[in-house]
Amino acid sequence: MSKHAMKTLTCLLTAAVIGLGIAGHAAAAAPAAPGQTLAQRGAYLARVGDCVACHSAPGKPAFAGGLPIDSGLGVLYSTNITPDKEHGIGKYTEQQFADAVRKGVRADGTHLYPAMPYTSYAKVSDEDIKALYAYFQTGVQASAYAPPESKMGFPFNQRWGMVFWNFFFADNKPFKPQPGWSPQVRNGAYLVEGLGHCSTCHTPRGFAINEKASNSGEAKFLAGGELNGWPVPSLRGLPRWDLAAIVDYLQTGRNKNSAVAGEMTAVVQHSTSQMTTADLNDIAAYLKALPPAPAREAAVKPQGxxxxxxxxxxxxxxxxxxxxxxxxxxxxxxxxxxxxxxxxxxxxxxxxxxxxxxxxxxxxxxxxxxxxxxxxxxxxxxxxxxxxxxxxxxxxxxxxxxxxxxxxxxxxxxxxxxxxxxxxxxxx
Ligand code: HEC
Ligand code: HEC
Ligand code: HEC
CATH class of the missing domain: 1.10.760.10 (Cytochrome c-like domain)
Known part of the structure; x- marks a missing residue:
């Protein structure tokens, strides 16, 4: 394949990362609390990761897949991740599950398209993978629903192409805390960089729709991006908001001076509103700790x-x-x-x-x-x-x-x- 074709391929494939039409079902809530089982912890982490948003289609069982994601060059369907042995991931070992979630490699060795945010999930700890695995094997109802086959046209149906994309763009590195972070900021960073996959929408993208930064040490990380033409604001420092306003927004979709709209509405509904206040406090502390992106030059003088x-x-x-x-x-x-x-x-x-x-x-x-x-x-x-x-x-x-x-x-x-x-x- 020529270099140019490769570029187009990666562009189109990764366009799917910014999945369209996020739908989902609220999963049964189990609070993250001391004394919970591994599977209960996994259920909580699945909400932090918002797995339901992409892996459920309207009218279909939760996690049974089938949500169409229009990549521009063919429709990609999310897969069934219920414990069904034939149509789901019931036969996955923990290691195979870890490789799918963190590396984008399926049990059969083929590569997933980065519509599955494995470049963020690469940061998830072994412990949390274990809990997620326990939940998806024992806490989720098996469904024999078979999602439609993805219809990517040639050459975009050639999954091996992802090997190159991964080589150039995927930063499959484990989470690395920065020196000087408090335990609170560290936990917030872990959640945002990893399972929360906030950067898939909030980090600007390069020519291959690769995220231009993949961790907190880079100035472009979470510096704002665009999603299907909709501007996505920077999360760095959030100068207009104090800690309480950030927590309030993520927990309720509104705060003293703003209200959520666009694709963030579903993120709040299915994911952040179901996180514990402690985790949201940590996320807020982390976002406040990021040096703000330089203010954009004013296009006009304000009227006042x-x-x-x-x-x-x-x-x-x-x-x-x-x-x-x-x-x-x-x-x-x-x-x-x-x-x-x-x-x-x-x-x-x-x-x-x-x-x-x-x-x-x-x-x-x-x-x-x-x-x-x-x-x-x-x-x-x-x-x-x-x-x-x-x-x-x-x-x-x-x-x-x-x-x-x-x-x-x-x-x-x-x-x-x-x-x-x-x-x-x-x-x-
Ligand atoms: C932004 C959308 C999105 C989110 C969020 C998401 N996934 Fe996926 N996932 C996908 C898509 C799309 C595929 C299929 C990609 C393909 O066909 O190459 C997939 C594939 C998978 C697979 C491979 C299954 C197989 O054998 O085909 C697993 C396992 C998986 N996801 C687990 C998860 C878990 C666990 C979470 C939450 C922590 C999650 N996903 C969150 C979109 C998503
Ligand atoms: C599917 C894409 C997507 C994901 C994933 C996502 N966001 Fe957003 N976010 C948006 C969009 C779009 C907006 C703009 C909403 C609007 O226009 O009202 C937004 C707005 C916000 C705002 C408001 C900022 C402001 O200045 O108004 C905060 C805070 C925020 N997101 C935090 C997060 C956090 C934390 C995560 C990860 C847990 C996250 N977002 C994940 C798309 C996303
Ligand atoms: C009946 C009351 C009402 C009227 C009239 C109204 N709005 Fe709104 N507006 C709201 C509410 C409630 C929201 C929050 C909804 C949301 O963001 O999900 C909102 C949100 C907005 C937002 C998004 C703010 C943010 O932080 O994301 C904009 C922009 C806006 N309105 C502009 C307008 C304009 C322009 C008009 C007149 C053409 C208007 N509104 C008329 C009630 C109203």
Whole structure:
């Protein structure tokens, strides 16, 4: 295969890492507590790893696989990882299971596509692999469901190609704590770098869609990325949030100034909301300990908080964007852009409003968003979609106002940007 073909191959295969259409079922909860069995510990770790998100398809038993993942060049189906001996992983030994999860190598020696996040799971400890194995062999209901065969076209169906990808890009190294980390930060790093596989979405990707960094020592690690065109914020230092705000967001999908949207909604629902508060505290401590990515240069000078509030309150000589905001949005997000704590998120300073790429902002404005229902915050907050009410030109004017009102400093949005996002929403 030529070098170019190889490059394309790896691109397309790894595009699947950022799996589309994450669906799943909440698995029976067993808290991580002293005195729990190995399989109970494994059940907890499976939630940290969010195995259910990819290994369950709507209407099928949990972990029986069959979720289609569109890699762009063929559809990949997640596999059955229940203990069924024929269709699942019932015949896997612990070593074979460890190799599949940490190295992406199946029992028959063939290679998995990195849609399975084994490059992160490489950091999982032997002890935790043991617990996961116990859970998947004894705690999960066996299912004889046979997921459809993956339909990758030639040459992308040649699994041996992954050997090269692994050689160049996969950093299959065990977890390595940095000197000076407290036990708390160390545990947070272990969870984020490994089972949590947060970097699959939060680390920028290179030409082969390989993550540009694979551990906390690298400045690009968790520095923000893009997922199907949706901007994914940096997790380094999280300067806007204190420890409690981070824990709150991961536990409930909302905090004093923000609410979750996009693919992070499912991550909160199936994984982080089910982690123990102790583990979430450690994750928050670790994220706060990462030196923040250098702030992006402001695209424009902010209008200023006071100036924006004054203009909206006086309601004279408004621009189109300002008028649309007053008419459609200020009832919930207020003229201050500060919303209401834990109910209506802030638009002043929000990552989604200030992201260089306006896709997520436009998506939320046009299609709306809803927070997940979690144990600690069962009520669902709903942002209505305004796609029917706003023309492309109006949505562009409104989004441009949001991105430059108050203290926000992002570039204006064009009608074309809106049309693109609207076409994507309509295609769904
Ligand atoms: C982001 C999606 C995703 C997540 C999360 C995920 N997997 Fe996978 N996994 C896949 C896909 C897709 C495949 C099949 C890849 C292929 O066909 O090459 C797979 C394959 C596997 C296999 C190989 C089974 C076989 O013989 O075919 C095992 C074992 C496995 N996953 C275990 C796990 C465990 C355990 C977790 C949680 C700790 C997990 N996976 C989380 C997507 C995922
Ligand atoms: C499937 C992709 C995906 C994975 C995996 C993922 N995230 Fe996210 N995350 C996102 C997206 C997309 C957003 C932006 C949400 C929005 O626009 O409202 C986000 C937002 C966040 C935010 C809010 C940051 C801000 O400035 O608003 C935090 C905190 C966060 N994620 C933490 C985590 C942690 C911790 C993990 C691992 C346990 C993780 N994420 C795994 C996709 C992901
Ligand atoms: C009925 C109340 C209501 C109205 C009206 C409303 N919103 Fe929202 N908005 C919400 C809620 C609740 C959320 C949180 C939902 C979520 O993120 O899952 C939200 C979320 C958002 C977000 C995402 C914030 C984040 O941190 O991720 C943006 C951006 C946004 N709204 C903009 C607007 C704009 C622009 C308008 C006017 C066109 C508007 N909203 C009108 C209630 C409202």
């Amino acid at each position: 908080r006071e100036a924006t509030v004054k203009k909206l309150s006086a309601a004279v000589d408004l621009t189109l964007g300002e008028r649309l905001y007053l008419d459609n949005c200020s009832a919930c997000h207020f003229v201050t852009g500060k919303g209401a704590t834990r109910v209506f998120p802030e638009l002043d300073g929000a990552s989604v409003v200030n992201a260089e790429n306006p896709t997520a902002l436009l998506h939320v404005m046009l299609a709306g968003a809803r927070t997940p229902s979690t144990d600690k915050a069962p009520s669902v907050l709903v942002m209505p979609g305004f796609g029917k009410r706003l023309s492309d030109g109006e949505a562009a004017a409104l989004a441009s106002f949001l991105r430059q009102g108050w203290g926000n400093t992002a570039a204006a949005v064009s009608e074309k940007d809106v049309a693109k996002v609207r076409a994507r929403i309509d295609a769904k």
